[in-house]
Amino acid sequence: MRATPLDDLAESADLVFAQFEQGVKSVHTPDTTERERYERSDTERALADLQREIREIKISLRPRTGKPTPSRQQRRRTPNRERRSDQGIFTRECNSFYKQKSSLESENETKSSLLYQSSKDVYETREEEISNSKRRGCKQSCKDVTFHQFLVFTCIFFNVFICVGLPFSLGVLYPEFKVTFNSSNAEAATIVSVATGLITCGGIVGGLLVNKIGSRYTILLGALLSFIGTFASFFAMNVWFLVVALGVLMGLGNAIVYIPSMVVISEQFPNSMMATLIITAARPAGVIMLPLLINTLLDVYFWRGTVLLTSAFVLNICVSGLIATHQSSKTSSPVSLPRKKKIFDVSILKIPKFILIIITHSIINSTISAVFVLLVDFAIEVGYSRKKAVIVYTIQAVFAMLARVFVGILSLLPQRIRPPHIVLFFLSGLFGSVIILLMPLAAQNYNTLVGIIMFWGLFIGIRNAIIPVLCLELVGKDHYPIALGVSQTLIGIFTIVAGPIAGLIRDMTGTYEVTFFTAGSVSMVAAVVTKKIRCKHLAVIKGS
Structure with a gap:
């Protein structure tokens, strides 16, 4: 154990006190009896008090570890050549600290460079994966589409084109209905309004039927309903017959066709948003092109021949629906809502x-x-x-x-x-x-x-x-x-x-x-x- 300055002071006091006792004993008369009480001088008492105070200070400064305090004989005295000054110890510790700090900084720089390099490699790898996935997506959208998928897409586009465009094209036939049946504007407008209104709000019926019987039979049911209404309007004798035939039957049938058509597209192209976007473009395409087509047919076949030919277009929805749902009908089942x-x-x-x-x-x-x-x-x-x-x-x-x-x-x-x-x-x-x-x-x-x-x-x-x-x-x-x-x-x-x-x-x-x-x-x-x-x-x- 290293000696402290306080220990040195205590040892010096002990040496002084021991030498002083020897000097005192040498001057005593030999005839002094052992029973005779010896009285210390003022110098002896001062030295004793100094020694006691030094011991008390030393004891009070020691850390309390619960271990017994070693006696004076048990203390190990440190040679003078092994003692080092506090300044030398402080300098050595400072040098050691700065060496550790510099080594830690170099180690952190190495770790940071490695981390940066690894993150850069991960980022480049991720970018490459994203570009590859986009490239694969483009190939899937353009090159890897099978003939069956292309056929399904074409059939569904035709379905949406007819079932949405036809009700909004009845406005071209509106003046013909008025003249033929000598009807009022309110009666003739009812035909077109019912058809266009049902294509909007009748979709809920198509959704329920898809959940019940599946997309294939829902498309067939809606197409047959629309065909019956359009074909029967050829034999109309009054405007209210057209309200039921073209307004209710055709409007509701077309609304029923639209919902399962979108479901089929989502099944055939589950990871292609482009297919869905193009299919939704069939709605305005039908509203734009069918009025022009119906106007051309009116010039040749009048309105009865026009609705008869239009019913043939509608009947083709059955064929296109069967083609579009041929493969999916083998594996798919009616979609059931969670209870x-x-x-x-x-x-x-x-x-x-x-x-x-x-x-x-x-x-x-x-x-x-x-x-x-x-x-x-x-x-x-x-x-x-x-x-x-x-x-x-x-x-x-x-x-x-x-x-x-x-x-x-x-x-x-x-x-x-x-x-x-x-x-x-x-x-x-x-x-x-x-x-x-x-x-x-x-x-x-x-x-x-x-x-x-x-x-x-x-x-x-x-x-x-x-x-x-x-x-x-x-x-x-x-x-x-x-x-x-x-x-x-x-x-x-x-x-x-x-x-x-x-x-x-x-x-x-x-x-x-x-x-x-x-x-x-x-x-x-x-x-x-x-x-x-x-x-x-x-x-x-x-x-x-």
Whole structure:
């Protein structure tokens, strides 16, 4: 054990005291008796006190380890050559510390360089895997598609093209129905309104049938129902027969076909979003091309021959549906909904913002549908030929499709400069209403009419593209399918009612100006209500 300065002091005191005792004993007289008491001098007492105090200080400074204090004889005395000064010990420890620090720093630098190199290798490997996966995805989308998949895709595209485009093309036949049966505008508008309304709200029937009997038989059932209605309309003797045949049977049958067609695409192309996007493009393609086709058939076969040929197109849905579901029918079975999951959650009906949005959207959409039904007859009444009227009819569908691309581009902008969806919804409804009000004035010039119809189609497409996003923002992902289903059903109901009301106003007033003014005014009121929703609930919508 290393001796401390305090130990040295105590030993020095012991030596002094021992030498002093020897000196005292040498001066004592020999005749002094052992019983005689010896009295210490002041110097002896001072030395004893000093020795005692040094011992007490030493004991008090020792750490208390529970071990007995060693006696003076047990202490190991350190030679002078082994003693080192505190300064030398401190210097050595400092040098050792700095050596350890430098070694740790070099070790950390080595680890950091290794970690950086490994992370760089991982990043490069990941980038290579992503590029390879994209390359494989492109090959899957373009080269690795089998002939069967291509055949399925073609058949389903034809199904969606016919079942969605045909109901919206009945507006071309609207003037022919009026002339043939000498019916009122309200009665003739009912045919088109019921067909277009059921294609929107009748999809729920198709969804239930897919869960019950599967996609293959659902497509067959819907196609046969639509064929029966279209074929039977050839023998129609009054307008109400057409309401049941073309409106109910064909509209509901086409709505039933649409849902399983989308299910088949998701089964055949489970990892290809491009296939789904192209299939959804069949909807506007049908609305754009079928009116032109029907107008051409009208010039040759009149309306009865046109609906007869159209029924043949519809019957081909059975063939294309059988081809598209041939392979999947061997392995697939009817899809069953989970029993523990609610099919319809009424909690979304307790969200005031959602209710206001879907009601205002349904009102605006129904006024547009009513004008869309009467547009061809209105253009003919102004003095344009049926061909020019049909061109106006299709231009709206073309620009409505382009508006979806515009909304997609807006979604790519940074959020700080991207307009909120509710603002786009309000502006599209407002300007669309203004165009409906101005349409009778613009119809005096064909080019002006075509110009405002272009902008009208843009505003319609923007609003239709925004409404699914608004439903998602208002109710969340869990309730989104139900919210979208409720929205589509309500739109279909309003569409069925709006057409006959618009035709009735035309019958009562004898002019389309009042009809368009009424439709534009109602749509503008709904748009103003939408602005109130924006002012009160915009922050909540953003945060949802």
